[in-house]
Amino acid sequence: MYAKSPALPETIKVQSDNGSLRLQFSTKYNPIFGGKRKHQGLGMKDTPENQQKAIAIAWRIEGDLQHPDWQQLFDPTFAKYGLKTKYTAELKLAAPIPEPEPEITVGAMWEDYLEWKRPQVQPTTFNHFCKKLTNIIKGLVWNKQKQTMISFPCSVWDLPISTGIVDILLSSPFEEDSKRRTLVALSEAFVRLQSQGKTKLTINPFVMPVSIIKNKTDKYKSQVSADGTVDLRWWDTETDPEERDRRAFTKEERDIIIEAFYKHKNPSPRRLAPLIEFRFLTGCRNGEAFALEWKDVFLGRDKDYIRFSKSYNGMLKNTQVTKTGEARLFKIYPKLNDLLLRIKPDNAKPTDLVFTKLNGKHWDSNAIAKLWLSYDCKRNGVECSYPGVVTQLAEEGKISCYLPFYACRHTFITLQAQSGTDLLLLATICGNSVEVIQRHYLGIDTTVQVTDI
Structure with missing residues (x-):
């Protein structure tokens, strides 16, 4: 056997x-x-x-x-x-045979690669490399019930780099996209290793076979079962994650969500309400809102703009540059002006945060997810889950569907574009390119009909 x-x-x-x-x-x-x-x-x-x-x-x-x-x-x-x-x-x-030099392991190559990669990327991206991709290489996955990492028998960490790593990783139980990202990073690590003369291998062992490289046209292929029966045509299959990301709330749904936070019975959602409204009215990124200080908000006749120049990372607990590495100005318009005047304290100092939790500290994505999506806790030793504000609105049918917190940005961009705002201006104030906005952010207005030509 x-x-x-x-x-x-x-x-x-x-x-x-x-x-x-x-x-x-x-x-x-x-x-x-x-x-x-x-x-x-x-x-x-x-x-x-x-x-x-x-x-x-x-x-x-x-x-x-x-x-x-x-x-x-x-x-x-x-x-x-x-x-x-x-x-x-x-x-x-x-017949004595000389002992060969031991071949470098995947783990040793990866650790060396991370030290080289660290200064080249944002701390958030580096943290992704260190945690998610490293765990895949080690065959580790987080077990939510046990609140600990468990090991799968697919670790390649201690294996020599020539040990069929591609086949082992591709057969592992991790998500397909994560496995591909891991192999792309390992391939880059090998090229660096080879350029340093630290391996005698002449062929990159981490290159994925052409047959399994994701084709951009795969989403247009039908799903076929083992016996050759067509189960689903391409038009019936689930949409691509990037296409799902394009979804946005309607203007009415946006206002329902904002009102639900302001009128919530608990203080934490009410405290979060101005930040929710701000993101819906500016389309800024999460971390940019978390890091915003009053010295970045210019209210007055001569100056009426917001300066987005930094971002707060809740995972690393630090403030860093924006995702693009550049500062940008956002013109304040009447509705946004009303919000800022309403929430600005009379004794606000320039270095005070515009948005804080009840304890006066930075907001972060995890804290918001508990109020937006759901909150898990233990009651008398029993696991309990309570729906967040937006989850509850979707369950009650008050909005058409649940969308994550980053949909605030999609909603702002979509509503502005549908209202006729120039896409170049929109890309500039949101810190993106027109191409990125069209490809990833701009939702479709289902109420608009094709012109009768």
Whole structure:
């Protein structure tokens, strides 16, 4: 019975024999082993973790046997591959084989890559690399019930970089997009490693096969079952995540949401209400609203604009530059002016935050999600979940559907564009390009009909 494995070499198979793992060599290698079919025990119990180790050994051996200089590279004693056999000592004495330098592991390459990558990207992006992609490489996933990380038998962290990493990662249970992003980053890490002369590999082992690279036209393909039956035509399939991101609230729904926060029975949603209204009226990014100080708001006859020059990261607890790295000015219009005058304290200092939680500290995305989406907690040892303001509005049918907090930005851009605001002006005040607005932010006005031509 063959051990289940996500990726095996072509000419060496990993087998389970009475609960122990062994390697079976293809008949093409019979001449090397005295004309007989070769089996090599590994001295390992048949477990998912040991299967991964066995795969790594099989790949190393096959790599040596397939090499043009295989006679110099292949070690018939198997000591080179970390195995001990009864013939090891005498064969080594008869034909000593120099111990090769150990190949760098995926984990070591990744850690070196992260140190190089750190100063090149925003702290938020780097945090994504450190946590999400690193966890995929380590085979770790967060278990919400146990509130801890659990390990899957698909870790490639300790494997040599030539150990069929692509096949192992692609067969792992993580989301497809996350696995592809991980492989793209690993590919970049390898190119850097190769440029430094730290590997003898000449071919990038992290390049995904063309057959599994996501094609932009895939969304137009029908879903076909194993027997060839068409289950869903492309027009019936679920929309792409980026297309879902284009959705926005209507003007009426926007006003219903704002009013619901202002009139909520609890103080925290009421405290959040001005920030919600501000984002709906400016389309600024979350962190830009969190970091806004009164010295950035210019109210008066000669100056009536807001300066967005920084962003607060709630995960890292620090203030950094905006996503584009540039400051921009936002012209204050009457409705926005009314909001700012209404919420500005008489004794406001220039360095005071415009929007704060009840404790006077920065708002952050996690705190807002509890009020917007839902709040999980334990009551008498029982897990409880309470709907957020927008979730409840959607459940009660007061708005057409639930959309996440970032839809405030989509809503502002969509309503402004539908009202005739120039897209170049809109892109400038929102810190984007016209192309990005058209591709990712601009929702569709379903009330507008095609012109009768």
